[in-house]
Amino acid sequence: SDRPRVLSGIQPTAGSFHLGNYLGAVRQWVALQESHDAFYMVVDLHAITVPQDPAELRANTRLAAAQLLAAGLDPERCTLFVQSHVPEHAQLGWVMNCLTGFGEASRMTQFKDKSAKQGADRATVGLFTYPILQVADILLYQAHQVPVGEDQRQHIELTRDLAERFNGRFGETFTIPSPYILKETAKIYDLQDPAVKMSKSASTPKGLINLLDEPKATAKKVKSAVTDTDTVIRFDPENKAGVSNLLTIMSVLTDTSVADLEKSYEGKMYGALKTDLAEVMVDFVTPFRTRTQEYLDDPETLDSVLAKGAEKARAVAAETLAQTYERIGF
Ligand code: ADP
Numbered sequence: 001s002d003r004p005r006v007l008s009g010i011q012p013t014a015g016s017f018h019l020g021n022y023l024g025a026v027r028q029w030v031a032l033q034e035s036h037d038a039f040y041m042v043v044d045l046h047a048i049t050v051p052q053d054p055a056e057l058r059a060n061t062r063l064a065a066a067q068l069l070a071a072g073l074d075p076e077r078c079t080l081f082v083q084s085h086v087p088e089h090a091q092l093g094w095v096m097n098c099l100t101g102f103g104e105a106s107r108m109t110q111f112k113d114k115s116a117k118q119g120a121d122r123a124t125v126g127l128f129t130y131p132i133l134q135v136a137d138i139l140l141y142q143a144h145q146v147p148v149g150e151d152q153r154q155h156i157e158l159t160r161d162l163a164e165r166f167n168g169r170f171g172e173t174f175t176i177p178s179p180y181i182l183k184e185t186a187k188i189y190d191l192q193d194p195a196v197k198m199s200k201s202a203s204t205p206k207g208l209i210n211l212l213d214e215p216k217a218t219a220k221k222v223k224s225a226v227t228d229t230d231t232v233i234r235f236d237p238e239n240k241a242g243v244s245n246l247l248t249i250m251s252v253l254t255d256t257s258v259a260d261l262e263k264s265y266e267g268k269m270y271g272a273l274k275t276d277l278a279e280v281m282v283d284f285v286t287p288f289r290t291r292t293q294e295y296l297d298d299p300e301t302l303d304s305v306l307a308k309g310a311e312k313a314r315a316v317a318a319e320t321l322a323q324t325y326e327r328i329g330f
């Protein structure tokens with residue numbers, strides 16, 4: 001294919017994807033499969049950087065794949081696979097570990113955040129080096145672009161640095177990738193605490209929109225979102241973080257510009273926006289839940305999609321790894 005290539009991944013977390021995952025990343029994955037040679041994976045190797053129950057991990061990996069298909073990934077238009085099915089990730093990961101400075105790895109803020117949550121003594125070396133595995137994930141596919149949320153920008157920078165370092169030392173081998181981060185949805189915030197990003201680990205239960213929750217519960221969360229004591233519905237992330245977050249979500253899910261939304265809510269109260277958004281959310285998550293369940297109920301199709309995906313991914317990954325090994329002197 002002469003189309004530019006994209007690569008991205010998502011963790012197989014328990015329960016379901018949250019709205020931040022969808023708006024910040026997965027939605028772009030769906031769009032990019034039309035214009036790009038797209039590789040998307042469920043990153044189970046990354047999941048074991050924190051303790052996992054084997055049966056749950058296996059189930060969550062399938063659940064993640066089912067949700068990606070439900071969100072609109074089409075195996076005819078993209079390569080969807082599970083990271084551990086392609087051993088080259090771990091193999092190139094080791095090479096990249098050996099190119100990374102200890103101080104350089106220590107500067108990764110995601111590790112600092114995640115290890116703080118774990119308790120510094122409990123954090124594994126795997127959690128420390130996971131950004132370096134991510135470097136290998138991207139470089140294996142010679143990706144031009146990496147669609148992710150804002151929290152991943154630093155890791156794409158590291159990827160660029162390591163690719164340039166390897167190329168400089170051993171000869172042109174890797175494509176230098178760029179982050180693909182849409183400004184509007186780069187960071188979706190917690191509905192109860194719009195100062196922090198929506199995330200599985202840091203959000204309050206009421207501030208986190210899980211896509212597979214009971215639609216009624218989701219509507220309730222939207223209606224009780226924290227706003228401010230003012231009444232004007234205006235996009236102003238600095239001073240009106242809660243309302244701005246709701247406008248962003250509404251804008252993307254209804255394909256309406258924020259300016260148009262501001263106009264249509266002129267003179268109206270926050271309650272009107274929340275009621276409308278609750279309805280939009282319900283209309284979005286209801287079919288999403290049904291489709292996810294359909295994929296889960298058909299394990300043969302799911303297995304076959306993932307097996308074919310792994311085969312396609314391996315063909316590319318093996319070629320890059322062979323070239324890399326040759327350059328290194330293996
Ligand atoms: P989490 O960040 O919840 O642990 P992942 O690390 O698996 O989930 O992230 C999957 C993708 O979702 C990444 O591209 C990440 O940048 C994106 N993402 C996660 N949370 C948000 C958010 N609140 N807003 C925008 N994008 C997000």
Ligand code: NA
Pocket residue numbers: 151
């Ligand atoms: Na993340």
